[in-house]
Amino acid sequence: MTEQIKQTDVVVIGGGLGGCMAALAAAKQGLTVTLTEPTDWLGGQLTSQAVPPDEHRWIERTGATATFREFRERVRDYYRRNYPLTEEARNNPILNPGNGWVSRLAHEPKIALDVLQEMMSPYIHTQRIQVLYHTVPVEVATEYDRIVSVTVSHTQVTGSVGQYTQLIGQYYLDATEEGDLLEQSGTEYVSGAEAKSDTDEPHALEHADPLDMQSITHVAAVDYVEGADFTIEKPAEYEYWREYMPSFSRFPILSWYASDANDTTKLKEFTLFPNDQGVTSLWDYRRIIDPAIWEEPLRSQIQEVSLLNWAQNDYYAGAVTGVPIYERTQNLESARQLTFSLVYWLQTEAPRLDGGKGFPGIRLRGDILGTADGLAKAPYIRESRRIKALYTITEHDVSKELRGAEGIKRYEDSVGVGSYSLDLHPTVKTHRTFYIPNYPFEIPLGSLIPVRMTNLLPACKNIGMTQIAGGCYRLHPVEWNIGESAGYLAAYAIQQGITPREVYESTEHVSRYQEMLIDAGVVLHWPEDVEQEVLNPQ
Template sequence: MVCFGKKWSLWQRAIASVSASAILLESAVLSVIAAPPRSPDKTVECEVLVVGGGLAGAATAYESLLAGRTVCLTELTDWVGGQISSQGTSALDETTRQRSLLYYSRGYKELRRRIENKYGELNPGECWVSFSCYIPADAHELLFEQLEDAADRGDGTLKWFPATVIKELELSGDGKQIDRAIAIQHKPRPGTPPLNAKPLSQTIEDAYRYANSSQFEKTIIRFSAKPRSDNQPADWYVVEATETGELIALADVPYRLGLDPRTHREPSSPVTTTDPYCTQGFTYTFAMERTEQPQPQEKPSFYDQYAPYYSYELPRLANFDLVFTYRRIWSPRSGEPGSFGPFKWTTPTPGDISMQNWTWGNDYRPGTSKDNLIYSREQLQQTGQLQSGGWLGGLRAETLRRGEENALGYYYWLVQGTTDSQLEDDVKHPNPNHRFLSGFDAPMGTAHGLSKYPYIREGRRIIGRPYFGYEEGFSVTELDISRRDYSKEYYQETLSPRMYRNLWVALAGLKSAEAIVNNTAPEDIMRRTRSTIYPDAVGIAQYPIDFHPCMTLSPPEKPGNTEREGVRIGQGSSFPAQIPLRALIPQKIDNLLVVGKSIATSHTAAAAYRVHSFEWSSGAAAGMTIDFAFDRAIAPYQLVETMPRVTRELRDLQSRLQWSGNPIAFPDTSIFNLDWSQW
């Protein structure tokens, strides 16, 4: 049985009503009196430092623990799991064919089994967006138990550091190694509210400051390598697994952010130059419960500011019950059966709980230099965050605050709103038989009811090292995975003749050389019907290229605002794809691996390489690569420096991955297999 507190305590309500002016005043004071760095309070040694406790970071830790390694795992929030827990998106994004074969990494399959064992079924919410929707708070507990069990089975050591952020990196003299990482762990001061009493925007910059504050006591931790007696190219490995690519910004390795310029490999890009400000929207999720009787609904003071944004988006989705059941995460009893296109669903009943994650709802989609969430490198320099001791997380706290307000306003729109920004006014009607779930025993585990951290769809993405055919640095691009029809007039009209021809030569697959020699016209080239096959594949990914584009004007909720024109052009289905090891290896630093959303992908490819099972596969690849690197006394970059020629060591790593139950390719992947219609 699942029970949740129905009311905040009086002091929780007081916290929630703290005025914005008081918060701004405290922030200003903190910035003035911030103390200089003091000596670390303690030093912690490990073989693998994983920074970020999302699914990719958890997967890295899982495989490292099974291999008997000592793992330090840090996380800004106090929950492990990222998307499935602290970000509240507890509805597994999976493709039909892959799910039918259960073709996933072994740790991801174990997580699915644990969810099923917890509830007696995989989908206790009877949602229709996924085969598995569940309570975020439970996901943290299940995943943490899985990591503890992995440590027991593999004789590894897990050192867990919740509420901990990395403040500085100390590099070797030649700059090629991370020697130490300086972290700050925070906890509430005695007599102050517990963690998660305030939303992230009110605590994030404080969490990154060395000085104790009115709300937090800080412990400064120095992470360093566990002493080794063997001769290794690296004494330890650091894994970037944060949601926005914090370490690659701190280390200042080459990376991209936002829109990439249009090229023959990224032909659907709407811009000819980079635009670091237009990233995919972020979402503060929340949970709401269906009730027998109408509930009092308090209109937020800021509601009118955000109301011009909210919409059901499409006429076929203009149904409250559809939206509610879309990501329903708990249903104590089944309602009447129904269907929506190919999806089967049941009508809501009292006690049902829904998690909300809606594009024209609690998505917040800034897209200009005035309001972008993830600071560009130029903005980081301007704000002093790249100076020694200046790092504050690399996010705009004001935009986080607006995202929080937007989410709370969306709840009110759902239950009381009567307008729709994209459809006719008569489609939206009040639905007051609901209550907003808040409190530490509620699904999101916060006093304010919003997720502990927003769901981030896109962060900083590394540019891999140069290789043959990738002289400017390796990256997975749109052309590597997309199933789009590039013979459409749009591409002929938008691309230069040379760029259009290069696109089709690249799509010719095995016939590329022949197309070049014979100067074959684009209309006479038969395109390959598969994704790019990588000789250094270490994981798998498949999901449609799915955009939640930035908005054109600032602020995003501005009346009449529209999505940035052209961003959705590349949207659509993709082929089963691979995760190449080169995408995990940044430039400049040899003992840093990158997993999750920050691997080397383009903006378009990242829209497919961002869901749950991909994150796990990339993390599993990193964990096993690190263990292999220790076993063979070889650095990960050395495994791929001969690309496209494959070394014996790389083949041995790939064999180890596959033997352990971590696939590196989908069934029947071959340069000769041109039939992927079943996928």
């Protein structure tokens, strides 16, 4: 067992969207960065977790950072340059490669990976950003209110690479999926559900429960070949999941009935493929390859590909964060088993609209996700530990009903914007689920500042917010924005020789830091026409 020491200006733990953008922002300011990633793919929910971008309706013109919008256009350009698109598709300025209806840019995870790496390549190739793959934090050393080092473990050791490396930096950014650095450093945080007495949120629990977290999903990629049979071996837990009855439903989880997003107290019927019977199709929900936009002969030679990230494979039978390792391991494996069971159910027992059962032509497509088994490299974990911050975002800041005529909540210290409904997937203990209409929102600087630690910053879905608010701040463009703003904040603090809290407490420094963000293309406030649109819908 060997241990190396690596020293850079900034250490970013976690290579998801927030981590990548934090590293890129800091590097653009001339700093050196170490970026760790537990898999071999950067990009988190867009890539290794296989979740197409969830976005708002203004995304084509505003409501995201310049780099996120650049990413979107680079994805479209990638398809135009490399794929045999029809003339109509190639000339479509808002090309949606998969024509999935969950997103205006449903596309393959590998394309997202290529584009992210391309955007970061000038800094990676010049070693301004050094990426450590297959790497996780195992120990954090602190002195008083500062982190002095983070020791990481390399889970796949090759050649002369040491098994452990001690990372030393001036600032440490937690961009892990579960807020690992918060726990390991002793940073004050909350997890799970807060109590209504603490947050005054109408949808909060009466009593706090740190383990009542949102469900996770292990996404799969599939295609369908008519007349073929790709039925997998019956999963070990299939009989369990076949009979599993959610507390909020009168149907098993493996059925075509799930909560209606428009009213989560009601159930809605779904089916697999588009049809003329008025039943909502799930196939084109997260479809990422649509041959209809390709020219021949390839159009006739390939299949549509869709991602299984449905209510039917939301895993809410147990928590994976904050529980003993054996329980975590068991629940992670059961989440995989649930998705395999969904595939097997689709192949063998899923009711068809023609009265038959099963679609044996459903085929797992591991090549799409870079895996052998057809499941994503990592599970989609919707909820993280969250810092106790100088400002905590709550349901009151975002809910359309609660804000009413007040409209969008404006923050003088805003560091970004976003918009998405307060979408809480079933939690693992109370099975609460809701989809609360929102107003577009801003990201206050105070939510990025820990109450005590001076050189640690959150860089993804671990900012100061409640579980309910996290239902909308966890989405792709918002995580991207949080990470980017956190990276610039670390750079500004280093350049000025002050702490992030001192930035927050100084009107002058907040203004100068915001100027840095504006120069980088970070949108700080929603334009007036958007506010008028949401206040006076047509």
